[in-house]
Amino acid sequence: MNKKVTEQQLQEWIEHVKPFTRLGKVPDYIPALAKQDPEHIAVSVFHLDGECVRAGYVDHLFTLQSISKVIALALALMDQGEDYVFSKVGMEPTGDPFHSIAKLETSNPSKPLNPMINAGALAVTNMIEGESPTDKVGKLLSFVHELAGDNTIGIDTEVASSEFETAHLNRALCYYMKQNGIIEGSVEELLDVYTKQCSIAVNIQQLARIGAVFANEGRDLQSGRQIIPKHLARICKTFMVTCGMYDASGSFAIRVGIPAKSGVSGAIMGCVKDVGGIAVVGPSLDEKGNSVVGMQLLEMLSSRLELSIF
């Protein structure tokens, strides 16, 4: 079947879901994110043949937030290898909110259950090699440039500083992990890298193209170059299925059924083998931290194009 939609269809779907923004709310635990407009909705499908279909606020920039966890994981796996990464971080879903500290105390050995929750993501970011925080952020950014095929992508410094100043819970997670030998070095420097990683700012097309590289088994869409080794891209996508939508990953697998990762900016990046990357954004979030309209748009796309992998 033809797995393509038109821009007009996407625009109609945006109009259809817009009223549902009222069912959620824009997050305020990172003060700069509270300023987002819930109606800044956009959607894009980046096909493996290079065609990109998009609609809504297509030029609007938003931050990656937790979507960056997949990217940092790919980089850490490439830098350190699977054995090292999984000696520090587990592979199991938690069923808890993304910033929960509870399982760190009750799991034995005391390591974060997976790289998609904040504790696991902080441990993964701690593994990225570099002489200084600036070096590590530079490395992450260059990797994003490669994935998106666009080296104009930068960091939203207002969002980064806002999170850095208020990331008390993430600091607590780091100190707990430092006590237990999961991370080492300066917590402040790690928070500096992590908050900048989360604040990498993209538009909807750039995000869909990153998703398309994962869909394309780690290969660049134009040159065919293997940016991420295939088996590591597969590990990332598997985590997206089991843990990508926080503690709503199970219901999302049933409703939508594609590897996807969401962030508190209201963005979600999905990838579908043989089809491409999908990105949606809508800053109004449900109680689990997932975009209300983003999930609806993905559900519509998945059912119309029969995208579920199950």
Ligand SMILES: NC(=O)CC[C@H](N)C(=O)O
């Ligand atoms: N779920 C998210 O997107 C969380 C990312 C955010 N930067 C945090 O650590 O709280």
